[in-house]
Amino acid sequence: MIRVGIIGCGAIGTEICVAIDRNSYDGRDLGLDMRLFFVIDRNEDKIKRLCERLSNPPAVRRCGSNAKEVGFDDIVEEVDLVIECASQHAVREFVIPALEFGKDVMILSVGALADENMLRRVEHVARKNRCRVYIPSGAIAGIDGLKSAAVSRIYEVRLTTRKPPESFADNKYVRERGIDIKEPTVLFEGSAIDAVRYFPENVNVAAALSIAGIGTRKTHVTIIADPSVRENMHEINISGSFGKMCIKIENIPSPINPKTSYLAAMSAIATLKTISNPINVGT
Numbered sequence: 001m002i003r004v005g006i007i008g009c010g011a012i013g014t015e016i017c018v019a020i021d022r023n024s025y026d027g028r029d030l031g032l033d034m035r036l037f038f039v040i041d042r043n044e045d046k047i048k049r050l051c052e053r054l055s056n057p058p059a060v061r062r063c064g065s066n067a068k069e070v071g072f073d074d075i076v077e078e079v080d081l082v083i084e085c086a087s088q089h090a091v092r093e094f095v096i097p098a099l100e101f102g103k104d105v106m107i108l109s110v111g112a113l114a115d116e117n118m119l120r121r122v123e124h125v126a127r128k129n130r131c132r133v134y135i136p137s138g139a140i141a142g143i144d145g146l147k148s149a150a151v152s153r154i155y156e157v158r159l160t161t162r163k164p165p166e167s168f169a170d171n172k173y174v175r176e177r178g179i180d181i182k183e184p185t186v187l188f189e190g191s192a193i194d195a196v197r198y199f200p201e202n203v204n205v206a207a208a209l210s211i212a213g214i215g216t217r218k219t220h221v222t223i224i225a226d227p228s229v230r231e232n233m234h235e236i237n238i239s240g241s242f243g244k245m246c247i248k249i250e251n252i253p254s255p256i257n258p259k260t261s262y263l264a265a266m267s268a269i270a271t272l273k274t275i276s277n278p279i280n281v282g283t
């Protein structure tokens, strides 16, 4: 039995907790041997709403946004796996302490690891304490092929993201440049490191690709606002000594949080299966 602690009771956290609680998803058996031990969120209401959906809600429910506020040291000892599905801030607050206690960690807000110092720190502490850090593929596909390709030479990784203009409504970079989007418009072209800086909406996808492949400086990103699309679309082109691959994803938004792709929650649940099941297919 793997005892689990959850940080973040929003769209992804809710799907994960329901999956663990029922040991099934969408009517399909998951074969998980897991139990929820704690949930944490900075919003009391989110905790309450999540727990109402569970047959066996966790006994420990803490409201707060950092390790000290929630008394993390006392509760983390009781679990085997900590799942962060909250925010980049939560990664910085909770992940290192969990690893310091020797706990395995799953990180959904992978954008926090676009910061090379943070990535190195997580790796160092995980190695020192012999912990695993799981980073689900999230909203994209192709991480398996990219990881295989990265064993040898990769010449190029290109990500082209196409989203409806509303997705960029709050974006400072677009606002400051007065970009008016009436037709498909290229908003940005450059390295993943700059894409992450100017387009936090894209941070998770760019970071996951960079970590699996050739890093944030060499991964090339194009961001397009397109009034004719409804879904978030990602096209990934990779070339290397293996040959070439092209992956295209058209994501349906999560019913709970339209900013999050439904596939992201599913990828977290699939990672739980990977942790639980003796047979793991895919790189």
Ligand SMILES: NC(=O)c1ccc[n+]([C@@H]2O[C@H](COP(=O)([O-])OP(=O)(O)OC[C@H]3O[C@@H](n4cnc5c(N)ncnc54)[C@H](O)[C@@H]3O)[C@@H](O)[C@H]2O)c1
Pocket (backbone or CB within 6 Å): 007, 008, 009, 010, 011, 012, 013, 040, 041, 042, 043, 046, 064, 065, 066, 085, 086, 087, 088, 089, 090, 093, 108, 109, 110, 136, 137, 138, 139, 140, 204, 205, 208, 256, 257, 259, 260, 261, 264
């Ligand atoms: N890897 C991917 O491809 C991918 C895809 C989608 C979302 N994400 C990321 O996963 C995370 C969760 O996404 P979501 O759609 O469930 O978000 P959400 O907004 O629906 O839920 C996040 C929850 O975490 C809580 N929270 C945030 N920071 C916190 C903190 N420091 N301490 C305690 N609680 C905190 C919020 O109150 C909220 O209830 C986000 O960071 C998002 O960017 C990753």
